[in-house]
Amino acid sequence: MAIGAIDALGAAGKAKKRIPSSLRLLRRHPKIAVGAAILVMMTMLAIFAPLLGTIDPREIALGKRLRPPSAEFWFGTDALGRDLYSRVLYGGRISVLVGVACALLSSVGGVVIGMVAASGKWLDALMMRITDGLMSIPSMLLAIALMAVTRGSLGTVIVAITIVEVPRVARMIRGVVLSLREQPFVEAAVAAGSTMPMIIWRHLLPAVVSPLTVQATFVGSAAIVIEAGLSFIGAGTPPTIPSWGNIMSDGKTLWQIKPYLVFIPAVFLTATVLGVNLLGDGLRDALDPRLSERA
Amino acid sequence: MLLLDVRDLRISFATSRGLLPAVHGISFQVMAGETVAIVGESGSGKSITALSLLRLLKEPDTRIVGEILFKGNDLLQASQTRMRAVRGDEISMIFQEPMSSLNPVLTVGDQIAESVSLHKTVSRAEARAQALRMLVQVGIPAPEQRMKEYPHQLSGGMRQRVMTAMALVCEPALLIADEPTTALDVTVQAQILDLMRELKARLGSAIILITHDMGVVAELAQRVMIMYAGRKVEEASVADIFARPSHPYTIGLLGAIPRLGSSSGPDAGKPLTEIPGVVPSLREAGKGCAFAPRCTFASSICFEVTPLLKVIDADHTVACHHSREALAA
Numbered sequence: 001m002a003i004g005a006i007d008a009l010g011a012a013g014k015a016k017k018r019i020p021s022s023l024r025l026l027r028r029h030p031k032i033a034v035g036a037a038i039l040v041m042m043t044m045l046a047i048f049a050p051l052l053g054t055i056d057p058r059e060i061a062l063g064k065r066l067r068p069p070s071a072e073f074w075f076g077t078d079a080l081g082r083d084l085y086s087r088v089l090y091g092g093r094i095s096v097l098v099g100v101a102c103a104l105l106s107s108v109g110g111v112v113i114g115m116v117a118a119s120g121k122w123l124d125a126l127m128m129r130i131t132d133g134l135m136s137i138p139s140m141l142l143a144i145a146l147m148a149v150t151r152g153s154l155g156t157v158i159v160a161i162t163i164v165e166v167p168r169v170a171r172m173i174r175g176v177v178l179s180l181r182e183q184p185f186v187e188a189a190v191a192a193g194s195t196m197p198m199i200i201w202r203h204l205l206p207a208v209v210s211p212l213t214v215q216a217t218f219v220g221s222a223a224i225v226i227e228a229g230l231s232f233i234g235a236g237t238p239p240t241i242p243s244w245g246n247i248m249s250d251g252k253t254l255w256q257i258k259p260y261l262v263f264i265p266a267v268f269l270t271a272t273v274l275g276v277n278l279l280g281d282g283l284r285d286a287l288d289p290r291l292s293e294r295a
Numbered sequence: 296m297l298l299l300d301v302r303d304l305r306i307s308f309a310t311s312r313g314l315l316p317a318v319h320g321i322s323f324q325v326m327a328g329e330t331v332a333i334v335g336e337s338g339s340g341k342s343i344t345a346l347s348l349l350r351l352l353k354e355p356d357t358r359i360v361g362e363i364l365f366k367g368n369d370l371l372q373a374s375q376t377r378m379r380a381v382r383g384d385e386i387s388m389i390f391q392e393p394m395s396s397l398n399p400v401l402t403v404g405d406q407i408a409e410s411v412s413l414h415k416t417v418s419r420a421e422a423r424a425q426a427l428r429m430l431v432q433v434g435i436p437a438p439e440q441r442m443k444e445y446p447h448q449l450s451g452g453m454r455q456r457v458m459t460a461m462a463l464v465c466e467p468a469l470l471i472a473d474e475p476t477t478a479l480d481v482t483v484q485a486q487i488l489d490l491m492r493e494l495k496a497r498l499g500s501a502i503i504l505i506t507h508d509m510g511v512v513a514e515l516a517q518r519v520m521i522m523y524a525g526r527k528v529e530e531a532s533v534a535d536i537f538a539r540p541s542h543p544y545t546i547g548l549l550g551a552i553p554r555l556g557s558s559s560g561p562d563a564g565k566p567l568t569e570i571p572g573v574v575p576s577l578r579e580a581g582k583g584c585a586f587a588p589r590c591t592f593a594s595s596i597c598f599e600v601t602p603l604l605k606v607i608d609a610d611h612t613v614a615c616h617h618s619r620e621a622l623a624a
Contacts, residue, residue, distance in 0.1 A: 183395055184390055184392055184395040184396040185395060185396050185397055185398045185399075187351060187390070187396075188388070188390055188396040188397070188458075188461075189398075189409075190351060190382065191349055191351055191382055191383060191387065191388040191390075192382060192383035192387065192409070192410045192413060192461065192462075193379045193380065193381070193382040193383035193384060193410075193413045193414060194379075194383075194409075194413060195379060198413075202401070202409065203398050203400075203401065206400045206401065207398075207399070207400045
């Protein structure tokens with residue numbers, strides 16, 4: 001066999017294939033570029049908050065109450081004289097953490113539940129009725145109810161939001177797996193001697209990754225909104241921890257005279273959620289290998 | 296050497312209205328290295344016969360009785376573990392649609408290498424090396440590059456070559472090809488048929504070829520089994536089937552093929568014949584010959600008594616009350 005000739009052919013084929021640079025990918029998918037830029041910025045602000053001229057966000061200075069934005073207090077101070085700039089930056093930590101943690105936990109839980117449901121008949125019926133039940137309750141109400149039966153802490157907020165979001169992910173995974181299972185390539189894999197667990201691991205899981213990534217970003221943005229909502233009504237992150245919802249909650253009684261107390265954290269919250277959603281939208285367009293190849 | 300001996304195979308589907316028989320007791324044999332074609336229209340039971348050989352039919356919904364003796368062991372009695380060992384290693388299968396039978400999210404190399412590592416304890420690198428050798432054997436240009444590509448990047452013919460490589464990489468004793476060329480262009484069909492013939496000569500695998508295309512049969516097969524409505528109606532060598540078809544259905548199938556030169560020879564201007572009507576649905580099966588309503592030779596006995604297979608010549612069996620008249624016609 002002329003291995004040399006084959007090598008040459010292989011090399012020629014390799015040279016011909018254009019490897020899309022990350023730059024070109026971003027130009028082709030501006031949503032990803034903008035969304036990722038917003039998120040990177042928010043994450044940086046949250047992580048490096050201590051280095052960005054902030055002071056202790058919980059330090060009460062009654063002598064400096066309700067100062068408007070100035071050179072000393074960039075975003076002004078709140079009713080207890082706490083520096084709003086510091087509070088907003090530290091608050092970003094809560095939002096980013098909640099968003100990422102809920103997205104990861106819901107993905108793992110959703111994949112496991114969805115896969116199990118897709119492979120069992122009566123188990124499927126049982127699990128899907130439970131998810132139906134959970135999904136029929138508005139997510140905010142369900143989160144409030146879950147928070148009401150636990151002690152308020154950041155951990156319980158994350159768990160509560162995950163329980164709210166898991167059914168959506170599980171349903172999607174189940175749907176994808178059920179439709180894939182009827183594909184001829186699964187039958188072909190059985191005909192080649194594969195076992196069902198192997199088929200799930202090798203053939204179905206990779207196919208689930210791209211819809212899951214997209215779904216996870218949307219879970220992340222929903223989690224950030226729910227966390228802020230819970231905190232705003234006092235059912236979420238403990239009020240001693242500055243989170244965007246808590247900051248807005250603190251400012252709500254004064255918003256008519258000091259609108260920036262609510263407005264500034266709201267802008268950060270909105271921008272972050274917008275960033276996550278743009279990223280998710282862009283990923284959905286980009287992750288279909290056939291679509292991206294054709295473009 | 297007798298490789299596969301199917302005895303009185305009956306397949307029926309369990310439905311809410313009871314069992315629907317789809318295959319009514321067929322028997323056939325495949326010798327090592329032989330190519331046997333199973334020919335029939337859609338709905339004749341040829342594909343489910345093929346799937347049942349590997350027990351790929353969903354078991355709770357189908358009843359399979361009879362014996363499928365592969366190298367002397369009944370596959371219908373084998374454990375699931377044993378079946379998994381047989382599938383892909385001793386008996387493998389090429390499916391009709393090369394696009395949907397390949398996983399779109401795995402590279403070609405990964406998929407072929409997987410077939411290797413399912414049945415042999417080899418390293419990943421060795422499995423990939425075997426996959427590459429197989430890609431070379433099925434005549435794929437730039438195989439090293441193709442290994443890293445996804446099915447959607449290949450043409451239909453290339454995909455069928457990849458499927459063939461997957462099926463043959465473990466050098467099975469028996470290859471079941473379910474309409475391997477149906478979804479392909481005519482020129483590509485010819486290439487794939489050449490490839491199968493060449494690989495068969497090299498590897499010595501027996502082939503069960505499922506098709507409705509008599510042209511493919513003439514190209515590849517040594518023996519032909521004609522199926523109609525879940526029954527074997529005629530079986531003979533390829534030469535006999537084309538020279539002396541004895542079942543009216545076989546004659547109808549052959550008459551429906553255009554021949555080169557048919558516009559100028561003695562048959563010039565003669566229209567292609569067609570078989571009137573359609574295959575009866577599973578529910579319609581009554582007594583008598585299932586083909587009788589569409590048959591030009593049918594007489595009253597055909598609607599009363601199901602014809603049994605009778606030997607009319609060495610290696611030539613037919614199930615028809617009027618086979619002599621049919622042959623003479």
